[in-house]
Amino acid sequence: MQLRPLLLAAFLVLAISAVSADAAQAVWSGLVIAENVAQPAPIPPELTKLEQTLKDLFGYNQFEVIGQSDKTLKTGQEDWLANSKYFRLQADARGENDSGYSLNLKLYKENDVLLETDANLSKSSPLVIKGPQVGSGQLLLVLVVKDDEQSNRRRHAEPANPIRTAWNRLRRAIHNVLP
Amino acid sequence: MKTFEEKWTAWLDGQLSGKELLEFEASLPDLAAAHAEKRDAQKLGSFLKEQLGAQTLSNAEFFSHQLHERIARDTQDRSGGRGIRSTWWTVPRLAWSGATALALFVITTVVLMSQHPAGEQSEYLTQILNSRVDPSANPNATISIFESKTDNKVTVLWTEGLQTLPADYAAK
Numbered sequence: 001m002q003l004r005p006l007l008l009a010a011f012l013v014l015a016i017s018a019v020s021a022d023a024a025q026a027v028w029s030g031l032v033i034a035e036n037v038a039q040p041a042p043i044p045p046e047l048t049k050l051e052q053t054l055k056d057l058f059g060y061n062q063f064e065v066i067g068q069s070d071k072t073l074k075t076g077q078e079d080w081l082a083n084s085k086y087f088r089l090q091a092d093a094r095g096e097n098d099s100g101y102s103l104n105l106k107l108y109k110e111n112d113v114l115l116e117t118d119a120n121l122s123k124s125s126p127l128v129i130k131g132p133q134v135g136s137g138q139l140l141l142v143l144v145v146k147d148d149e150q151s152n153r154r155r156h157a158e159p160a161n162p163i164r165t166a167w168n169r170l171r172r173a174i175h176n177v178l179p
Numbered sequence: 180m181k182t183f184e185e186k187w188t189a190w191l192d193g194q195l196s197g198k199e200l201l202e203f204e205a206s207l208p209d210l211a212a213a214h215a216e217k218r219d220a221q222k223l224g225s226f227l228k229e230q231l232g233a234q235t236l237s238n239a240e241f242f243s244h245q246l247h248e249r250i251a252r253d254t255q256d257r258s259g260g261r262g263i264r265s266t267w268w269t270v271p272r273l274a275w276s277g278a279t280a281l282a283l284f285v286i287t288t289v290v291l292m293s294q295h296p297a298g299e300q301s302e303y304l305t306q307i308l309n310s311r312v313d314p315s316a317n318p319n320a321t322i323s324i325f326e327s328k329t330d331n332k333v334t335v336l337w338t339e340g341l342q343t344l345p346a347d348y349a350a351k
Contacts, residue, residue: 053329066351085350099303109344114317117310117336125305125332132338135346137333143305166291 008169024074025123026146027101029082029089034060035137047142050126057128058138070146076101086110087131089141096168099123100145107131109140121145190221305334317341 028046034054040062043051047063054063067084069091076096082089084140095102100122107129114132122128123145128140131139181189186203189195190213195203207213268276304326312320319340327333 012302035349046248050331050333051319053327053331053333055329056329057333057335064349066349086348087287100305106336109348112316113313114341115310115312115338118308119334119336120304120306120308122303122332122334124303125326125334127305127307127334129336130338133343134346137346139344139348163288166288169291170287 008031008092024072026070026072027121028146029071029080030065030142031082031084031087031089032140032142033064033066033134033137034058034140035062036060037062046144049143054128055114058140060138073101093099098172191217304332307334307336310336310339312341
């Protein structure tokens with residue numbers, strides 16, 4: 001009977017695919033001061049891909065990272081901090097979902113909570129939060145899920161492919177069923 | 180042109196005559212031994228004829244019936260099967276299996292895709308579920324959310340009216 005080996009092979013492929021989806025990903029969180037200066041410094045490498053978007057959105061020509069964190073998420077339940085001298089971004093991951101990570105974010109100015117938000121941080125969509133005006137500049141909070149280059153290109157090329165979405169759901173369902 | 184074996188058999192049976200007989204006997208290397216062998220063969224033939232006389236079949240009708248049935252079965256197999264071994268995957272079953280698999284695929288796809296309600300923000304974008312600022316320190320603060328129009332798909336949480344801080348707060 002040739003059907004049994006075929007079914008076994010199909011199951012193995014699905015199982016391996018589901019397990020491979022478990023690869024750890026890193027979230028970069030940054031406290032950024034945006035301002036206009038005569039001689040702007042080069043943009044930090046973490047923000048290179050967002051440079052034009054940030055310039056278009058906020059109208060500043062320099063983006064300086066004053067605090068950052070690069071946290072690798074394995075369970076999707078991790079907490080981390082990005083600190084500067086006066087500000088603290090506290091991130092509390094509350095699990096992984098279909099598209100990314102569920103986060104609770106708190107921006108502290110010293111010991112005071114300036115801003116709190118709950119967000120689903122997508123693996124293909126960075127989050128930028130406009131904070132308070134600081135001197136002549138602007139505080140920005142930036143969160144990016146870092147992934148391998150190939151995955152990013154694929155996601156950007158096909159940002160809303162429903163078949164891929166369905167496949168991801170099926171893969172995640174199998175992953176949840178497997179121990 | 181008869182072979183030696185054919186001539187030998189005919190000679191044993193006494194069916195060679197005339198010139199053919201003379202030529203054959205002349206070709207034999209030992210005619211005396213050949214005649215001895217011929218005699219032995221004739222003796223054996225006579226013995227067998229005596230011992231194995233025609234036996235009448237006691238169940239001829241049953242034997243004939245079995246034989247006919249076997250012939251009919253063989254004929255039917257040859258004409259119906261055309262030499263192909265029978266298998267569970269007949270054409271109708273193949274068609275039904277294919278249709279069933281296709282239907283299952285369509286149903287699964289529709290169910291999985293329908294889990295994303297129309298109008299809901301794409302899961303490829305970061306979603307802001309809720310946001311708040313400290314109302315006592317920032318009584319006039321407002322929050323809005325939008326998505327950048329660039330390829331980066333940046334989700335922006337835009338605040339207005341937050342208290343302005345001195346430049347010292349930009350320190351690392």
